[in-house]
Amino acid sequence: MPDIQLTQVTKRFGKFVAVDQLNLDIKNNEFITLLGPSGCGKTTTLRMIAGLETPTEGRITIDEQVVFDADLGINVPPNKRDVGFLFQNYALWPHMTVSQNISFGLENLKWKRQEIAARVQELTAMLKIGEFLDRYPSELSGGQQQRVAIARTLAPRPKVLFMDEPLSNLDAKLRTEMRTELKRLHKDTDSTFVYVTHDQLEAMTLSTRICIMEAGRLMQYAPPLAMYNAPANLFVADFMGNPTMNFLTGQIREDGGSILLSSQGQEFCFEPAAPLPHVPEAAVIGIRPEHILLAEEGPHQALVYSSLPSGLETTIRLRLGQVMLTSVVFGGVDYALDSQVAFQFAPEQALLFDQASGEALGRGTVGVFQ
Numbered sequence: 001m002p003d004i005q006l007t008q009v010t011k012r013f014g015k016f017v018a019v020d021q022l023n024l025d026i027k028n029n030e031f032i033t034l035l036g037p038s039g040c041g042k043t044t045t046l047r048m049i050a051g052l053e054t055p056t057e058g059r060i061t062i063d064e065q066v067v068f069d070a071d072l073g074i075n076v077p078p079n080k081r082d083v084g085f086l087f088q089n090y091a092l093w094p095h096m097t098v099s100q101n102i103s104f105g106l107e108n109l110k111w112k113r114q115e116i117a118a119r120v121q122e123l124t125a126m127l128k129i130g131e132f133l134d135r136y137p138s139e140l141s142g143g144q145q146q147r148v149a150i151a152r153t154l155a156p157r158p159k160v161l162f163m164d165e166p167l168s169n170l171d172a173k174l175r176t177e178m179r180t181e182l183k184r185l186h187k188d189t190d191s192t193f194v195y196v197t198h199d200q201l202e203a204m205t206l207s208t209r210i211c212i213m214e215a216g217r218l219m220q221y222a223p224p225l226a227m228y229n230a231p232a233n234l235f236v237a238d239f240m241g242n243p244t245m246n247f248l249t250g251q252i253r254e255d256g257g258s259i260l261l262s263s264q265g266q267e268f269c270f271e272p273a274a275p276l277p278h279v280p281e282a283a284v285i286g287i288r289p290e291h292i293l294l295a296e297e298g299p300h301q302a303l304v305y306s307s308l309p310s311g312l313e314t315t316i317r318l319r320l321g322q323v324m325l326t327s328v329v330f331g332g333v334d335y336a337l338d339s340q341v342a343f344q345f346a347p348e349q350a351l352l353f354d355q356a357s358g359e360a361l362g363r364g365t366v367g368v369f370q
Contacts, residue, residue: 006023007058087164105152146166146178
């Protein structure tokens with residue numbers, strides 16, 4: 001399986017820059033997710049690697065072979081890049097059976113009949129669709145159709161499998177099941193997967209690394225938990241996580257080794273765990289909901305604005321003066337609206353961002369300044 005490298009890849013549509021000087025290094029056997037909101041450039045990036053879209057500038061290599069170079073005039077067509085592409089709508093032939101759909105591409109590649117039969121049997125056993133070989137796509141469920149589409153894409157043994165939001169047409173329960181199957185499939189096939197989604201939960205649960213994009217630019221490229229715990233900037237911090245991170249925005253001043261931030265009439269104290277690269281005039285303190293801990297003896301008091309129990313966890317909105325905070329409590333608990341509760345912030349779990357640049361400055365402990 002290959003490494004994939006994108007060097008200064010840019011794609012313009014007229015004056016609109018869809019992808020802006022993207023550098024990306026995808027290692028052998030990784031499961032990479034291109035993540036971001038609609039229009040951020042993730043599908044365009046996937047299509048450029050696959051050869052379905054021509055970059056305006058830059059260079060792309062797959063398995064040390066240059067498949068695109070704007071300066072050298074190299075542009076290898078998609079069918080010569082040895083990649084598989086799984087589309088959102090599966091694109092199965094409605095007049096062909098499952099077996100015929102899977103074997104169609106192999107017949108065009110002039111595989112021998114016995115090799116085709118063996119490959120179809122191998123894939124249908126792996127994807128648990130062996131009992132559907134003689135059925136037509138219209139006779140299958142959405143999840144079964146998706147497995148057939150995956151089998152057809154994997155049949156010619158492509159070096160890389162590209163997937164563009166393949167779970168978006170499925171219901172929530174089936175999406176969860178198929179995430180499990182895709183993660184297992186990645187291990188069983190020992191392949192390199194490049195996956196596009198706008199769903200951060202899919203990215204978190206499936207990926208070895210996430211490439212998060214905004215307005216055509218790379219915002220961060222890191223393993224899922226590293227990105228969740230140490231976002232590089234405000235955009236990543238806000239995009240990753242549900243419920244979203246709490247943000248306290250305001251002017252700051254230094255008081256000894258502490259930083260005091262005034263937000264909506266409330267002052268917060270931030271104690272950095274390590275020296276900061278610089279201290280801006282305006283900053284943002286970010287706190288994950290699970291790091292706001294409700295406790296009987298907590299040092300701070302707030303009113304319960306809303307309590308939303310779901311069984312597994314309860315999402316609580318707290319009012320601290322004019323400041324609203326979101327907390328998550330695990331377990332089947334509920335709180336009366338307008339009741340007073342005590343809470344504390346988990347130590348060294350708050351993040352400080354430069355408000356102007358959005359850049360993450362450091363981690364530390366936050367408290368309410370009395």
